[in-house]
Amino acid sequence: METVLALLTGTMVAGSVFLMLGKNLVRFIFGLMLASNAVNLLIFAAGRPDTSRPPLIPQGSLQPVAAVANSLPQALILTAIVIGFALLAFIFILFLRAYQQLGTVDTEAMTNSESGNQDTAPSERPRP
Amino acid sequence: MQRTESIIFARLTALLPLAIFAGLCSRVPAAVGGGAIFFSWDWIPGIGVNLDVAVDGLSVLFGLIITGTGVFVVLFSADYMAGHRYYVRFFAFLHLFLLSMIGLVLADNLITLFVFWELTTVLSYLLIGFDNKNESARSHARQALLVTGAGGLVLLIGFLMIGGIVDTYRISALAEQARLLQRQTNYLFILAMVLIGAFTKSAQFPFHFWLPNAMAAPTPISAFLHSATMVKAGIYLLARFHPVLGGTEAWMGTLVGVGGVTALLGAILAVGQSDLKRMLAYTTIMALGILVMFLGGKTTPALTAAVTFLLVHSLYKSALFLVVGIIDHETGTRQIESIGGLIRSMPMTTFGAATAAMSMAGFPLFLGFIGKEIMYAGALTEEMFPAFATTAAVLSNALMAAIAGIIAIRPFLGPPRQTPRAPHEAPIGMWLGPATIGALGLVFGIFPDWVGRWLIQPAVSAFHPTVEPVQLKLFHGFNEPLLLSFLTMGLGLGLYLVRRSIRGWLADRMARLPVTGDRLYEMGMAATARTAAGLTRFIQNGSLHRYLLTIIGVFTLATAGIWALNATTRPGLLHLPSLPLAQWLLVTLMAAALGVVVVARSRVLAVCALGVIGSGAALIFLVYGAPDLALTQLLVETLTLIIVAIVLLRLPSLDKTAGLHSPGRWFDALVAVGVGTLVAALTLAVTGGPLDRQLTDFFEQNSAIAAHGRNIVNVILVDFRSLDTLGELVVVATAGLAGFSLLARRRR
Numbered sequence: 001m002e003t004v005l006a007l008l009t010g011t012m013v014a015g016s017v018f019l020m021l022g023k024n025l026v027r028f029i030f031g032l033m034l035a036s037n038a039v040n041l042l043i044f045a046a047g048r049p050d051t052s053r054p055p056l057i058p059q060g061s062l063q064p065v066a067a068v069a070n071s072l073p074q075a076l077i078l079t080a081i082v083i084g085f086a087l088l089a090f091i092f093i094l095f096l097r098a099y100q101q102l103g104t105v106d107t108e109a110m111t112n113s114e115s116g117n118q119d120t121a122p123s124e125r126p127r128p
Numbered sequence: 129m130q131r132t133e134s135i136i137f138a139r140l141t142a143l144l145p146l147a148i149f150a151g152l153c154s155r156v157p158a159a160v161g162g163g164a165i166f167f168s169w170d171w172i173p174g175i176g177v178n179l180d181v182a183v184d185g186l187s188v189l190f191g192l193i194i195t196g197t198g199v200f201v202v203l204f205s206a207d208y209m210a211g212h213r214y215y216v217r218f219f220a221f222l223h224l225f226l227l228s229m230i231g232l233v234l235a236d237n238l239i240t241l242f243v244f245w246e247l248t249t250v251l252s253y254l255l256i257g258f259d260n261k262n263e264s265a266r267s268h269a270r271q272a273l274l275v276t277g278a279g280g281l282v283l284l285i286g287f288l289m290i291g292g293i294v295d296t297y298r299i300s301a302l303a304e305q306a307r308l309l310q311r312q313t314n315y316l317f318i319l320a321m322v323l324i325g326a327f328t329k330s331a332q333f334p335f336h337f338w339l340p341n342a343m344a345a346p347t348p349i350s351a352f353l354h355s356a357t358m359v360k361a362g363i364y365l366l367a368r369f370h371p372v373l374g375g376t377e378a379w380m381g382t383l384v385g386v387g388g389v390t391a392l393l394g395a396i397l398a399v400g401q402s403d404l405k406r407m408l409a410y411t412t413i414m415a416l417g418i419l420v421m422f423l424g425g426k427t428t429p430a431l432t433a434a435v436t437f438l439l440v441h442s443l444y445k446s447a448l449f450l451v452v453g454i455i456d457h458e459t460g461t462r463q464i465e466s467i468g469g470l471i472r473s474m475p476m477t478t479f480g481a482a483t484a485a486m487s488m489a490g491f492p493l494f495l496g497f498i499g500k501e502i503m504y505a506g507a508l509t510e511e512m513f514p515a516f517a518t519t520a521a522v523l524s525n526a527l528m529a530a531i532a533g534i535i536a537i538r539p540f541l542g543p544p545r546q547t548p549r550a551p552h553e554a555p556i557g558m559w560l561g562p563a564t565i566g567a568l569g570l571v572f573g574i575f576p577d578w579v580g581r582w583l584i585q586p587a588v589s590a591f592h593p594t595v596e597p598v599q600l601k602l603f604h605g606f607n608e609p610l611l612l613s614f615l616t617m618g619l620g621l622g623l624y625l626v627r628r629s630i631r632g633w634l635a636d637r638m639a640r641l642p643v644t645g646d647r648l649y650e651m652g653m654a655a656t657a658r659t660a661a662g663l664t665r666f667i668q669n670g671s672l673h674r675y676l677l678t679i680i681g682v683f684t685l686a687t688a689g690i691w692a693l694n695a696t697t698r699p700g701l702l703h704l705p706s707l708p709l710a711q712w713l714l715v716t717l718m719a720a721a722l723g724v725v726v727v728a729r730s731r732v733l734a735v736c737a738l739g740v741i742g743s744g745a746a747l748i749f750l751v752y753g754a755p756d757l758a759l760t761q762l763l764v765e766t767l768t769l770i771i772v773a774i775v776l777l778r779l780p781s782l783d784k785t786a787g788l789h790s791p792g793r794w795f796d797a798l799v800a801v802g803v804g805t806l807v808a809a810l811t812l813a814v815t816g817g818p819l820d821r822q823l824t825d826f827f828e829q830n831s832a833i834a835a836h837g838r839n840i841v842n843v844i845l846v847d848f849r850s851l852d853t854l855g856e857l858v859v860v861a862t863a864g865l866a867g868f869s870l871l872a873r874r875r876r
Contacts, residue, residue, distance in 0.1 A: 001752065002815035003705055004715055010808025012741070015722045018800035021676055022793075026779055028672075030725055033738055033768065037745050038807075040761075045811055048819050049752035055828070055840040062832045064840075069753030072824045075844040077749075077757055079856050085764045086863035092775045093867040099779055107672040 005045035012038035025095050025105040032091060036084040040077050047073030131211060138206035138219055139557060145198035145226055152183075152191045159185040159586040162593075166236060166300070176297045182236035185586025190233040190364055192583070193439065194357050197446045198226045200561030201352040204450055207557045208348055208457055218258065218346070225251040229357050233364055238287040238297040245283065245329070248358050249276045255353060256345040265344040271649060275338045276328050283325025283365075289318050290372075303371040310376055319373050322365070323382060330362025330416045333390040337645035340397075340409040347456060350405065351449030355412045356442045363416065363438060366423045370591045375426045380512040383424025388513075388520035390417030395527035399627065400634030404452045404462045404535060408445065411488075411531055414524050415441045421517055422503070425510045428588070432598040433499070433506030435587045439579070440487065440499035440569070447484035447565040448535060451477055454558050455539060460548030464534065469544030473551040478540045480562025485536030487569035489529040489620065490613065494573040498600055500525055500616065504609035505598075522616055529620025534627055576600035677799065684803045687810070702812075711751065718744040731776050739769055756841050 012034050019031030047070040055071035057064055099105055158165070164184035171178050202222065209218050228247035235241040250273070257269030291297045293312060294305040302309075309315060326332075331339035342354050353359070366374075366383070373379060394414030401407040415437070422434035454477050455470065456462045471478045487496035503525070507518040544551075553559065572579045580600030589597065623630065721740035728734035742765035750758035827840050827848065837843035845853050 001705060001707065001711070003702060003812065004707065004711075005748070006808050006811035006815060008715055008718060009811055010804040010806075011719060012722060012804075013807045014800045014804025015726045016800075017676075017680060017803050018726060018797055021673060021680075021796040021800065023673060024782065026731065026776065026782055029772070029775075030734055030738060033772075034722070034725065034741065037741055041745055041748070042807070042811055044749065044752070044754070044757075046814050048815065049748075049754075052751060052753050054753045054755050057828075057832045057838040057840065059838070064828055068828070068840075070821070070824050071827050071840040071844060074754050074757055074841045075849065077754075078760055078841065078845060079852060081757070081760050081764050083856055083859050085768060086860040088768060089771055090863040090867050092771055093870050096775050096778055097870045105780060110670075110672070 001049050002045045005041055005049070009038050009042045009045065012041070023106050023108050025099065025107060028107070029088075029092065029095060033088060036080075036088065040080055040084070043073050043077050043080065134215060135206050135210055135557075138209075138215070139203055141219055141223060142199045142202040142206075144223060145195040145202065148230060149192060149195035149199065152188050152195065155183050155188050156582055156586075159183075159188045159590075160582060162586070162589055164300070164590070168236075171240070176237075176291065177239040178237055178297075179240055180236035180298060180300075181234045182300050183234060185588070185590035186364070186367055187233045187590075189435070189439070189583050189587040190360070191230055193360075193442045194226065194229050194233070197352060197356045197442065197565070200450070200565060201348045201446070203557045204351075204453065204561045205346075205348040207555045208453055209346065214258070221251055221254050221258070222349075222352070225255065225353065225358075229361070232361055236299050238291060238299060240297075241299065242280065242284050242287055245325075245361065246277070246280050248353075248361060249273060249280055249329075252276070252342070252353050252358055255349045256342045258346055258349070259344065262344070268338075268341040268344040272338045272342050275335055275649070279325045279328025279335065282321050282328075286318050286321030286325065289314065289321070299368060302369075306372050306375075309372060315373075315376075316378055319376075319378055319382075322369055322373060326362035326365045327386065327420075328362075329365070330359050330420065331390075331413050332362070332386050332417065332420055333393055334645050334648075336390060336394065336413045337649060339413055340406050341646070343405045343409050347405065347449060347453030350409070351446045351453065354409065355445040355449055359412065359416055360419075360438065360442070363419045363423065363434075366420065367434070367587075367591050370423060370426075370431070374423075377512070380424045380426065380510075384421050384510060384513050384517055387417045387419070387421030387424060388516055390414070391421060391520050391524040392417070395524045395531075396634065397638070398531050399527060399623070399630055400638055402464050402631065402635075404455065404464055404539075405449075407464070407531060407535065408449055408452060411528060412441075412445060414528065415445065418503070418521065418524060421520065422506055424512070425506060425517075426592075427506070427509040427511070428592065428594045428596065429502065429509050429598050430506035431592045432584060432588050433502040435584050436502050436580075436600065437499045439572075439583065440495050443565050443569050443572075444484040444487040444496060447480050447562040447569075448488070450558070450562040450565075451481040451484065452535075454554045454562070457558070458549065458554055459551045464538055466545060467539040467547060468542040469540070470551055471540045472544065474540075474553045474559075476559040476563050477554060480559060480564075480566040481536050481540060483566030483570055484562065485532040487566070487573070489532035490525060490616065493570065495569045495576070495579070496573070497613070498573060498576045500613055501609045502598065502600070504612045508608060518612070522612055522619070525616045526619035526623060529616060530623035530627060533620070533624040677796075680799060680803050684799070684806050688806055691810075714744055714747055729782055731782050734782070735769060735772055735776070738772075739765065742768070754841075756839070 016031040016034035016038060019027045019034065022028070022031075049069065051067055051069050053066060053068045055064065055068040055074065095105075098110065102110055104110065155165070162185075164182055166183075167179075167181040169179040202219070205218065205222065209215055212218060225248060228244050228251060232241060232244035232248060235244055253269050253273035256272050257266045259265045287297070290302065290309065293309060294302060296302075309318070312318070328335045339354060339359065343350055345354065391414045394410045394412070394417055398407050398410030398414060401410060419434050419438060419441075422430050422437070425431060425434075452462060454474070455467060458474065459467060459470075461467060483494075487494040490496045490500040503521050504518065507521045508514055510517045577600060580598075584600060585597045588594070718741050721737040721744070724737035725734050725741070728737065742761065746758045746761040746765065749755075749761060827844055831837050831840045831843040835843045835847040837847065
């Protein structure tokens, strides 16, 4: 399965990067969601998924009785999923605000960090 | 503090240089015998950097000049700077500079010397720009800092190379390694590094332009730093390195050539000035040029001439600067044509000016006369270009005599003129310095043997051991140098008489010069600023597309490059595993959904396809023994879709620019495929290697025993790695708060 997951991950990364390199914020969000999923699958593949038995310890035993799935990558992915979700939720709101403020979803039109003359350094601006 | 009290306190600080002066005087008898004392304190002994101190004839002479003028400069400043906003700061800088300068001439370790060298540069910067409300003072201070600071860094390169070759930073140990150093193939490079350091500090052509601009400093600072001490640091360095790097043709040719050109240029430019202070600045450049020229020689007369002139110049130049400071302070102007007849109102100042100027012009009985005689004797014995050296010395001295006349005769004799302030004698603290130093030029001139034996000869023998020292005498007899002296006086008198027409002609010429060091510096500064602005515009152009392209491109190329260079195995053919049909279908479905997301022109379609991919991942987790992951993934996928749906409703519908509609997108696709291939290849390489199950085994062994949990993944999250989970929660909370605040700002 690792081979297939590796290929799938690579394809997802390619699609995600292509979307993020586009100039549309909405497609950028799609790219970010794809990247988040791709990385999770990558970690999963690195843990060698080779069994369908979950990492549980049966009652009356102190250790797993047979070979179980690798628990370490699962713990990592669980954290990654939640953090990825928090990041996505924040990015959605940020982009929404950016669109409401600037009236465009074209990233090339959002080049000014602040409204006004972008070539003026803060120190050169006239003091109030 | 009351004003008079602060003046008295400032005067008392002159005790510091006075104490050092007395201490150095006690070393004079030992130095005459050729003795040197060494101290050493460990600083960074591991790399040979220590606070090594050596006191020999050369350091004693420089130290006496520094502290001697220092005493009078402090006394002068106490009145001159009275009432200044930064009165205390001024004296703090002044004394710090004085101590740094003493450290420089006493240091016996290359690195220690460099540290003091740069300290003097920094303090010079602070003192030139002392009038910090003045834009031109600030820019001139910056210019001096950049020129001498850059020279200092070049010097450090030379020092480190020397240290690397002889395996010590002790300066006193370098002379015996001179043959080794001079045989090195990169001797010329080391020499160039050291000379550039000395030339920038001592304002040699083509780095001379910063010194006249440094006259933006308060006048006592110009007298102290920029004529008597700091600019002599380069001279000191050349004298110190004379036995180490000197004596070669490259050394002699460079020093005589550069020094001679600097001397002539400084003298000519000095005549073209009408501001007294700038005029003195150019004569300082001239004097520094002469010193460098004579340090280029290797005969005893030439080197004795250098050391004698060093003392002569320090005496008369600091006195004259202080006189100009008094004139400026008491009349309110420094313009030569607007001052006259000051002898009536300022007798003591006139005495200082007259004695100093007569020493400068080289009148008999003054130390300057003896300095000039020795100079000619030295020039005639130079090994390289004696004719050039003699001509440069005669011409410079003639111009110097003319300038001495301009400075000492014009302002003091003749009818009094209307000045911004009515002139009156300065307070004693101010005229004491020039009068004493000027008188010293006369006393030393009458008893030259005394100065020669106690100060000059020990200094020369410290860097040029000789059996036959040159005696300083009041009268050396009728010989070539005396003839040249008469010639100089005649030329000087002639130049003085035609000074006005020369000044006009020179000022006209100078305005038309196509290239000057100053202008080159300005162009360099402007070019640096332009390049920086252009680079910033190129790198930080605000285009998200370009940022991403750069990050991803660098990641792909660097990773692939390093991997290719270090690869131990060749990639083999892919062996696709035999999987159940259902799993193949699942993966195919996800790949197809991916294609849909990439080319979709409808938001709803893209979101549905993303849902397929997310759910597909959940199914993979479920099949391969990760039910917790599957559960979380499905939950998060659902929540994400809800949020996306809410947000998308407020964003405009997708434009119709999906896919490869332009050459730029083809390039993007190429980059995307490149990074995708790299990630796939890396994952394959990782999964093809051995798996380290140490941690997994630990968790499996200890979950039930140590943490009393049977779901190993959950135990890891809430027990073994609970701090990580806390961090994760903080991230979620922070993201929620940040998102909330963004939305809340909208409602207000």
